[in-house]
Amino acid sequence: MADIKIGAYVCKGCGLGERLNTAQLMTVAQREGKAQVVREHEFLCNSAGISMIKQDIEKEGVNHVVIAACSRRAKTDAFGFDSVAISRANLREGVIWVQPDTDEAKEITQEMAADYVRMGCAEVAKMQIPQINPSHGNNKRxxxxxxxxxxxxSAIEAAKAGYEVLLVEKTGQLGGWAAKLYRRVPSHEPYADPMETGVPALVRQIEADKRITVHLNSTISRTSGAPGQFSVDISKESGGTSTENVGAVIMASGFEPYDLKKLPELGGGKSPDVVDQAGLEQLARAANGAAIKRPSDGKEIKSVVFVQCAGQRDESGKHLAYCSGHCCNTSIKQAMYFKDSNPNVDAVVVYTDLRTPGNGEDFYRSAQRKGVIFTKGTVSEVVPGAELQVKFKDLILNDDAVAKADLVVLATGMVANSGVDIDTAGGAPNVEGQKEGGESKVVSILNLTYRQGKDLPLLKHGFNDSHFICFPYETRRTGIYSCGPVRRPMDAQQAIEDATGAALKAIQAAENAALGRAAHPRSGDLSFPTFRREGCTQCKRCTVECPFGAIDEDEQRYPQFNESRCRRCGTCMGACPVRVISFENYSVDTVGYQIKSVDIPDQFSEKPRILVLACENDAYPALDMAAMNKIQYSAFARIVPVRCLGSVNTIWINDALTSGYDGVVLMGCQKGDNYQCHFVKGSEMAYYRMSKIDDTLKGMSLEVERVRTCEVAITDIQRAPKIINEMAETIQKIGLSPMKF
Amino acid sequence: MSELNKVMVEKYRNDFLKEVEANVEEGNWVKMCMQCGVCSGSCPFGPYWEHPPQEIFMMVRAGKREEVLTSESMWMCTSCYNCIVRCPRELPITHIMHGLANYAHRLGIAPKMNPTRRFAKLFWQNIIKGGRVNELKLSIGLYFMDGFSNGVKKGLEMLPVGLGLLKTGRLNPFGLLGGGKCKGASDIHKMLKKAQEIENRRKGFAS
Amino acid sequence: MxxxxxxxxxxxxxxxxxxxxxxxxxxxxxxxxxxxxxxxxxxxxxxxxxxxxxxxxxxxxxxxxxxxxxxxxxxxxxxxxxxxxxxxxxxxxxxxxxxxxxPRYVNENCTACGACADAVSTEIDNPFNYKLNKMKAAYLPFNMAYPQRYVIDSSIIGTPDAEKAKAACKYDAIDLGMKxxxxxxxxxxxxxxxxWRPYDAAKIQPYGYDRYDNVITSVEFERMMDPFGPTAGKLVRPSDGKEAKNVAFIQCAGSRDRNHLKHCSRICCMASLKQSTYVNEQFGDQAQSTIYYIDIRAIDRLEDFYQKVRANPTVKFVKSKVANITEDRESSDVILHGVDTEGYHRYDNRHDLCVLAVGMEPxxxxxxxxxxxxxxxxxxxxxxxxxxxxxxxxxxxxxxxxxxxxxxxxxxxxxxxxxxxxxxxxxx
Structure with missing residues (x-):
């Protein structure tokens, strides 16, 4: 590694020159910050300023750069120098915009600025320029x-983009449930009639595509490795296992219909003429456009009742709590099977809310035009018999009613075939478990050799984990993406869209892994965690706490970082009690030295110091935007952005307190079910660790109020400064820390 | 029960919706209702309906034949077209209401004393006579619909209005003597007869 | 660039x-x-x-x-x-x-320091807030705007105000000659x-969006919750600035309607369910939300959210497409008229504010x-x-x-x- 040469550049623009003594800041950078090259500029981000820095990088050999100007969120393009370490001392949003422009405030404003220059220099001194992970894989299959x-x-779309694909199917043929459909819900205008499933064409396309290799009657018996270098065992039902290498994985293990036998009150399992939607497809396929006949006696069906939400949207806790989303359209389609073959068949759909979003509304209208009757009601009972009786409450007429039918179809919904619930060890509504009648004999889909479990973590109702609004594909297992109904209940049309997106993510994961780059959300980040083996106590906290299951244990029980699985959040670094884990550009030292570099005035100065560790994605921007709106906060705060609150190592807090800081505020994202943490579990981990900080404080004879952890959203533009001010008030009340030297 | 009613009950059994679709003006729209209720809320006479339009549509689907056809509700419609304008499914609700009323009337099971029905009858008889409405006779007929003493009372009540109309030439006092017929009223009678035949044939009514 | x-x-x-x-x-x-x-x-x-x-x-x-x-x-x-x-x-x-x-009339020299906005006095409608308030004619569109660069509105080009903005900029970032x-x-x-864009609510004549102050759209309601929005984050009535505690939400305002948008806009049910939580966020138990709907379309796991809102005693659900709205001249309260079709109940419900869950059109x-x-x-x-x-x-x-x-x-x-x-x- 080349010698570090720090260049510090102080900007005088945007009022910095008027409000601050930049000459003093330069002195600080030079004397305390050990910057070899120190310059100021009237307008650092314009082309002259930029070329000044560039020249230093090229001619002076400056390789570590401190930009003492605006926030790291501003002028990112201008200050984006390649292959140097960069630190941003935030003098604009962090200092002059949040302090009053008065003579009295001048001194503490300058002190604040000087500290940020010290911190910038300290950080950059400990940073290294990330080198590409040497053990990355190149496999893009x-x-x-x-x-x-x-x-x-997924297979077809990935192949179309030029990628090789291995397609593994458990049964003897391709097609899944879609192949068992007679027709599917239309995907084009006029959304009036059921359309061909298109499955045979897809199967032909796969068979003709040289890039796609199909393994039928096969399952995955082992998956290990990381993006770009997964190794999987594909086991044939008949015996025999082959090992293959792939770059990324798409899990499209689908669903099973909820078992209608669990709905005896609706005739499930009590009469052959009560079927689920899959059962009706079978009857329709048999009829193939002619009159549909009923299972019990082969009689032509003259009347059919569809019961929506059968065992779904259930509040009793006995059945599925969710809505499967597709069943309204599916029942409409199935009612059309009858009406299209014989308009005189009575087809009634009993529903509580008819859910046909988007152009489904056209499909709904088309069914009505064809004479399908829709009745808002709740079905209480289906009485089996030669003529089935559907007892329901008509919610419009507020009437108890009975509909007679030759056949009853229960819209039972989808259960995700998502494998093992690694958090509860098999307690989720798993399909295989369901079949065993509660005796949960859960079958893993991926058989991951990961320390944290065999399958993808589940989020809710047995569906695969996902950050389900902004970044729906992001699972907690890097390079493994789920799609289709295993992820969320959906129909064929949505599954096609979903599968295409998942194919992109898989390709992207493989491409980035081959370049040694991180996946979302720190896409492109070349840094990766390393650990100092000699110092490791094998406590396993890093392997347990990693939100992405990136860390396994090797044969000697040391952590084994699978760098390509790592998302660079730093939770492992925060977890490590002996502080042996670090990234090249983000480590216990890059933050620790910033904290230590701050000038701590003595106990009698009445100038407390408050350390704020702020999530760089939410709390830090909130404070930035507070500054843009000129919302002021205490000049005693020193804010350090962190990748995630999960990366906060308690040593930073200990060190801060022992070196005389008067208060510490941690600002992270919301945790829990509706987590907003971009690393899913990071802020939760931070909370857990911080729950023990009180003991530490007591051990140091410090008041517990000196440390506060809070959830701060990016919209807390007014609240975040308030939190800082509250800490300043608290300190004023309880007095400065006695720990100052 | 009228003969026609018996025939229809026999013909459609318990499928009232089909009966409505086949026999009621615009009846094939009933199935398109999605029960949003905007028609029921939009009707200026709404509070007086026992069963508002959207509920009637549901009753038709639920096979409540007797209740629907003997209902006074659809006779409340004054053809303001508010419901049609607002219906998100573009149902011609006004027309369906009139169609149902008309059908019930034909079957002979419409409420006998319903004032709208009685007025409609009066109006029809009045207009087909001369091919043009005789307003004076129509009003008098209307006043005396509920008996002689009621007629006198109503007539007196309306006297100032009548006199006003007379004064401005909006009411022809000789109308009482007849006259005001259009030319070729008999041709109109023939046309109406023919139309009735065609309609009866189309709808399969025994004529 | x-x-x-x-x-x-x-x-x-x-x-x-x-x-x-x-x-x-x-x-x-x-x-x-x-x-x-x-x-x-x-x-x-x-x-x-x-x-x-x-x-x-x-x-x-x-x-x-x-x-x-x-x-x-x-x-x-x-x-x-x-x-x-x-x-x-x-x-x-x-x-x-x-x-x-x-033309933006501002080049990449801009540091987003805001001096130009301080200098100009002309105010224009703020499109980010659906024109519910005004902003300076030299502006950063919103706090998170990227590129983080000001804009000079073309309406002031050629006026002294534009010159003032240019004069205020120390970084030569304003170029009034941009074409x-x-x-x-x-x-x-x-x-x-x-x-997408929100369907034009004024086209739904019976709801009086163009006539009644206290009938607003769901997208405008969102802006009201922003602390930097037109009402500084307060749910208040446009007519008189009073707190809007009793709020009506009308679903399918333009959607599922052959007279307007024939499709279902999918998001509006969830949006109103979500917005009912805003009313609670501001007024706690004092909040009253009423959601007028045809079908609540909370598909897949969004159903959980619907169940949660349904369990909230301050939120009422009425299965009805509202027929029309009238305004009480005195109080500017809005009165919703219609029929609850679950069992046929007529209503004339008074609310502080009515939010139209407007549909999506491309x-x-x-x-x-x-x-x-x-x-x-x-x-x-x-x-x-x-x-x-x-x-x-x-x-x-x-x-x-x-x-x-x-x-x-x-x-x-x-x-x-x-x-x-x-x-x-x-x-x-």
């Missing part, structure tokens, strides 16, 4: 698990 | 909302060159105007911050703002696109992600998209082989929620990459 419409689509 | 070089291995993404940003980023993070054009002065689109997302009740700007960081960090992605596509010629793998760039420019780009594939009618693509009857872009390498993404293709829009954009991104890879002959 995509493994698709599941040969239903989702899996087939 | 206007000198962006592009080749037929470049992907053009039209629209810088959540879908466009996603499509652009996903492709760029696969190593593809992408040009992202946005009509407005900054990226973010409709979602940046929302207070919270359903069902997590988290803040859209949070995800946007991540996306902006991804954009800033990516060298394959170039952003053009105030840019619109005028012409598309050519075919898959070989398009020539003409882009019109409107509209056009540029042509070679691209291989196009992702069309121009998003902000650019796909029938008018340059280059010619398949459009459905509502003007949404329909996938079709005849579209060549123009791929729809997000709400330009259908009424979608954010989650589905992102999915759609990710899928569109791959479709574009497939074309590019064919052009480049990339074998993996």
């Amino acid at each position: 995509i493994l698709v698990v599941g040969g239903g419409i989702s899996g087939m689509t | 206007s000198g962006a070089v592009a080749t037929n291995e470049t992907i053009l993404v039209v629209g810088g909302g959540i879908s466009g940003m996603t499509a652009a980023l996903e492709a760029a993070e696969c190593g593809k060159d992408v040009v992202l054009v946005e009509k407005n002065p900054s990226l973010g689109g409709r979602v940046s105007q929302l207070y919270k997302y359903f069902p997590k009740l988290c803040h859209p700007t949070c995800g946007m911050e991540i996306n902006l960081r991804r954009i800033k960090a990516n060298k394959h992605l170039r952003v053009l703002t105030l840019a619109e596509v005028d012409k598309v010629e050519g075919r898959a793998g070989d398009y020539t696109v003409t882009i019109r760039l409107r 509209e420019q056009t540029m042509t780009l070679k691209v291989g594939a196009i992702v069309w992600a121009t998003g 902000s650019v009618d796909a029938r008018g998209i340059p280059g010619g693509v398949h459009a459905d009857a509502s003007g949404f872009l329909e996938a079709d082989a005849a579209n060549g390498a123009i791929f729809g993404a997000g709400c330009a293709t259908n009424a979608l929620d954010v989650n589905r829009a992102v999915q759609s954009a990710t899928a569109a991104s791959l479709r574009a990459i497939q074309v590019i890879n064919k052009v480049s002959g990339a074998e993996v």
Whole structure:
């Protein structure tokens, strides 16, 4: 590694020159910050300023740069120098915009600025320029698990982009549930009639595509490795296992219909003429456009009742709590099977809320035009018999009613085939478990060799984990993406869209892994965690706490970082009690030295110091925007952005307190079910660790009020400064820390 | 029960919706209702309806034949077209209401004393006579619909209005003597007869 | 930036909302060159105007911050703002696109210091707040605006105010002589992600949006919750500024309606359920929300959210399409008239404020998209082989929620990459 040469550049623009003594800041950078090159500029971000810095990088050999100007969120393009370490001392949003422009405030404003220059220099001195992970893999083949419409689509779309695909299907043929459909819900205008499933064409396309290799009657018996270098065992039902290498994985393991036998009150399992939607497809396929006949006696069906939300949207806790989303459209389609073959068949759909979003509304209208009757009601009972009786409450007429039918179809919904629930060890509504009648014999889909479990973590209701609004594909297992109904209940059309997106993510993961780069959300980050083996106590906290299951244990029980699985959040670094984990550009030292570099006035100065560790994605921007709106906060605060609150090592807090800081505020994202943490579990981990800080404080004879952890959202533009001010008030009340030297 | 009613009950059994679709003006729209209720809320006579339009549509689907056809509700419609304008499914609700009323009337099971029905009958008889409405006779007929003493009372009540109309030439006092017929009223009678035949044939009514 | 070089291995993404940003980023993070054009002065689109997302009740700007960081960090992605596509010629793998760039009158020297805004006095309608308030004619569109660069509104060009702005700028960032420019780009594939716009509520005559102060739209309601919005984050009535504690939400305001939008806009039920929580957020138990609906469409796990709101005693559900609204002249209260169809109950309900859950229509009618693509009857872009390498993404293709829009954009991104890879002959 080349010698570090620090260049510090102080900007005088945007009022910095008027408000601050930049000459003094330069002296600070030079004397305390050990910057070899120190310059100021009237307008650092303009082309002259930039070329001044560039020249120093090229001619003077400056390789560590401190920009003492605006926030790291501003002028990112201008200050984005390649292959140097950069630190931003935030003098604009962090100092002059949050302090009053008065003579009295001048001194403490200058002190604040000087501290940020010290911190910038300290950080950059400890930073290294990330080198590409030497153990990254180059494999770009995509493994698709599941040969239903989702899996087939993923395979075809990835192949179309030029990628090789391995498609593994558990059964003897491709197509999954979609192949068992008679027709599917239309995807084009006029959304009036059921359309061909298109499955045979997809199967032909796969068979003709040289890039796609299909393994039928096969399952995945082992998955290990990382993006760019996964190793999987594909086991044939008949015996025999082959090992293949792939770059990324798409899990499209689909669903099973909720078992209608669990709904005896609705006739489930009590009469052959009560079927689920899959059962009706079977009857429709048998009829193939002619009159549909009922299972019990082969009689032509003259009347059919569809019961929506059968065992779904259930509040009793006995059945599925969620809505499967597709069943309204599916029942409409199925009612059309009858009406299209014989308009005189009575088809009634009993629903509570008819859910046909988007152009589904056209489909709904088309069914009505065809004479399908829709009745808002709740079905209480289906009485079996030669003529089935559907007892329901008509919610419009507020009437108890009975509909007679030759056949009853229960819209039972989808259960995700998501494998093992690694958090509860098999307690989720798993399909295989369901079949065993509660005796949960759960079958893993991926059989990951990961320390944290065999399958993808589940989020809710047995569906695969996802950050389900902004970044729906992001699972907690890097390079493994789920799609189709295993992720969320959905119909074929949505599954096709979903599978196409998942194919992109898989390709992207493989491409980035081959370049040694991180995946979302720190995409492109070349740094990765390393650990000092000699110092490690094998406590396993890092392997347990990693939100992405990136860390395994090797044979000697040391942590084994699978760098390509790492998302660079730093939770492991925060977890490590002996502080042996670090990233090249983010470490216990890059933050620790910033904290230590701050000038701590003595106990009698009446100038407390408050350390604020702020999540760089939410709390820090909130404070930035507070500054843009000229919302002021205490001049005693020193704010350090962190990748995630999960990366906060308690040593930073201990060190801060022992070196005389008067208060510490941690600002992170919301945790829990509706987590907003971009690393899912990071802020939760931070909370857990901080729950023990009180003992530490007591051990140091300090008041517990000196440390506060709070959830701060990016919109807390007014609240975040308030939190800082509250800490300043608290300190005023309880007095300065006695720990100052 | 009228003969026609018996025939229809027999013909459609318990499928009232089909009966409505086949026999009621615009009846094939009933199935398109999605029960939003905007028609029921939009009707200026709404509070007086026992069953508002959207509920009637549901009752039709639920096979409540007797209740619907003997209902006074659809006779409340004054053809303001508020419901049609607002219906998100573009149902011609006004027309369906009139269609149902008309059908019930034909079957002979419409409420006998319903004032709208009685006025409609009066109006019809009045207009087909001469091919043009005789307003004076129509009003008098209307006043005396509920008996002689009621007629006198109503007539006196309306006297100032009548006199006003007379004064401005909006009411022809000789109308009482007849006259005001259009030319070729008999041709109109023929046309109406023919139209009735065609309609009866189309709808399969025994004529 | 206007000198962006592009080749037929470049992907053009039209629209810088959540879908466009996603499509652009996903492709760029696969190593593809992408040009992202946005009509407005900054990226973010409709979602940046929302207070919270359903069902997590988290803040859209949070995800946007991540996306902006991804954009800033990516060298394959170039952003053009105030840019619109005028012409598309050519075919898959070989398009020539003409882009019109409107002048911002502020160049890249801008440090977003805000001195120009302090200097000008002219105020104009604030489009970010749906014109509910005014802003200076030299402005940063919103707190999170990217590029973080001010805009001089063209209405003050040639006035002394513009000169004042120029004089106030120490960094030579204001260029009042900027002119509209056009540029042509070679691209291989196009992702069309121009998003949606709220249906014009004034067209729903019986609801009196154009006549009654206290009838507002759901998108305006979102802006009211923003502490930096037109009401400083307070739910108040436009008529008199009084707290709006008793709020009515009307579903399908324009949607599922042959007189307006024939499709269901999908998001409005969830949006109103979410917005009912805003009323609680401000007024606690004092809040009263009434949701007038035809069918509550809370599909898949969104059902959980519906159940939670249903369990809230301050929220009432009435199955009814509201017939019409009248205003009490004295109090400016709105009175909703209609029939609860579950058992036939008439109502004339008085509320402080009525929020119309307005539907989504495509902000650019796909029938008018340059280059010619398949459009459905509502003007949404329909996938079709005849579209060549123009791929729809997000709400330009259908009424979608954010989650589905992102999915759609990710899928569109791959479709574009497939074309590019064919052009480049990339074998993996």
